[in-house]
Amino acid sequence: MWWGVTAALLANVLYSTGFVLEKRALAGLPPLSAGRPARVVRLLIGSPLWIGGSLALAAGFAAQLVVYRTLPIVAAQGLFISGLVLLLLLSSVVLGERPTGRERRGVAVIIAALVMVVASLQGSGEAVSRRAPAGTLLALCVPSLVVGLWLYGSAERRTRRRHRPPTTGVEYGVAVGLLYGVSSLAIKGVAGLLGTHDIRGAALELIASPYPYLLLFTGATGLVLSQTALQRCRASLIVPVCSTVTCVFTVASGSFAFGEPLPHDPVRLVLRLGGTALAVSVLLMLPRHEPDTAAPPVSPASAPTAGTTAPTAGTTGPTAGTTAVTAGSATGSTAVPVTDSASPRGARS
Numbered sequence: 001m002w003w004g005v006t007a008a009l010l011a012n013v014l015y016s017t018g019f020v021l022e023k024r025a026l027a028g029l030p031p032l033s034a035g036r037p038a039r040v041v042r043l044l045i046g047s048p049l050w051i052g053g054s055l056a057l058a059a060g061f062a063a064q065l066v067v068y069r070t071l072p073i074v075a076a077q078g079l080f081i082s083g084l085v086l087l088l089l090l091s092s093v094v095l096g097e098r099p100t101g102r103e104r105r106g107v108a109v110i111i112a113a114l115v116m117v118v119a120s121l122q123g124s125g126e127a128v129s130r131r132a133p134a135g136t137l138l139a140l141c142v143p144s145l146v147v148g149l150w151l152y153g154s155a156e157r158r159t160r161r162r163h164r165p166p167t168t169g170v171e172y173g174v175a176v177g178l179l180y181g182v183s184s185l186a187i188k189g190v191a192g193l194l195g196t197h198d199i200r201g202a203a204l205e206l207i208a209s210p211y212p213y214l215l216l217f218t219g220a221t222g223l224v225l226s227q228t229a230l231q232r233c234r235a236s237l238i239v240p241v242c243s244t245v246t247c248v249f250t251v252a253s254g255s256f257a258f259g260e261p262l263p264h265d266p267v268r269l270v271l272r273l274g275g276t277a278l279a280v281s282v283l284l285m286l287p288r289h290e291p292d293t294a295a296p297p298v299s300p301a302s303a304p305t306a307g308t309t310a311p312t313a314g315t316t317g318p319t320a321g322t323t324a325v326t327a328g329s330a331t332g333s334t335a336v337p338v339t340d341s342a343s344p345r346g347a348r349s
Contacts, residue, residue: 177245
């Protein structure tokens with residue numbers, strides 16, 4: 001069990017580091033477009049910093065295989081969500097992204113969720129399933145891929161509308177999260193097949209299964225879509241949304257497809273489900289649009305009148321009790337002093 005927890009925490013470190021390095025690299029690249037995938041790939045592989053981030057993600061993928069071989073799906077996803085804490089810290093230090101109040105509260109919720117999920121593993125003798133029926137798996141994955149691609153396309157169309165507030169990337173995160181949820185189920189299946197001693201038989205069984213093909217599709221599609229979205233939006237928001245959606249999908253679909261039962265002990269069941277629910281609640285706490293940082297409009301009373309000149313430092317202003325009224329300043333007329341009737345001195349003069 002502790003091997004799985006250690007591998008999950010290591011995967012969190014690798015994934016968070018990889019995402020931050022990729023985000024840093026994307027800031028120096030020309031704008032990416034999901035409609036031009038070949039150009040996206042060409043620009044990405046030409047960036048050494050992005051290559052370093054992708055290698056960190058690949059190492060995180062290897063650690064994830066160990067996690068799925070030793071821990072149930074629900075527990076694994078609860079631990080993976082905890083990586084958002086490190087991601088927010090790295091985004092703040094390395095990228096200069098400042099989390100909002102809601103995002104900081106989300107970090108506290110995630111820490112509580114991590115403690116609950118780890119506590120639910122104490123004294124656990126749960127069996128870890130290795131296989132899922134191909135028909136059941138495809139019935140869950142194919143519609144989810146279609147919905148994810150449709151959501152991403154809808155988000156792209158909405159961002160092209162004029163006078164729309166800048167998006168935080170929640171829509172992109174949900175779409176990519178569905179793709180990576182399917183990828184998580186495929187990784188779970190691959191991890192189960194790699195444990196056999198018959199290497200040749202495992203390889204043939206792997207080729208005959210849907211797992212490698214789901215991984216290839218989600219890997220290629222997710223690469224283009226996620227990098228385009230990551231370039232446009234803050235990593236400290238889009239990655240948590242993506243991770244949360246991936247967690248929800250993997251827990252709900254994976255437990256059903258792989259037939260992994262929940263704990264029978266009521267206390268551990270509450271800790272397991274409660275911790276996962278707390279992690280999921282982070283998605284509802286995040287804002288959908290970036291705050292408006294534009295300068296406040298100048299009020300008409302404080303705005304200078306067209307054609308008038310501000311007084312120069314050191315010059316003498318109008319005498320007390322008089323107000324300067326500019327009549328037709330646009331036509332070049334002269335400012336005429338008007339007597340202030342509220343002043344007794346002005347009334348006598």
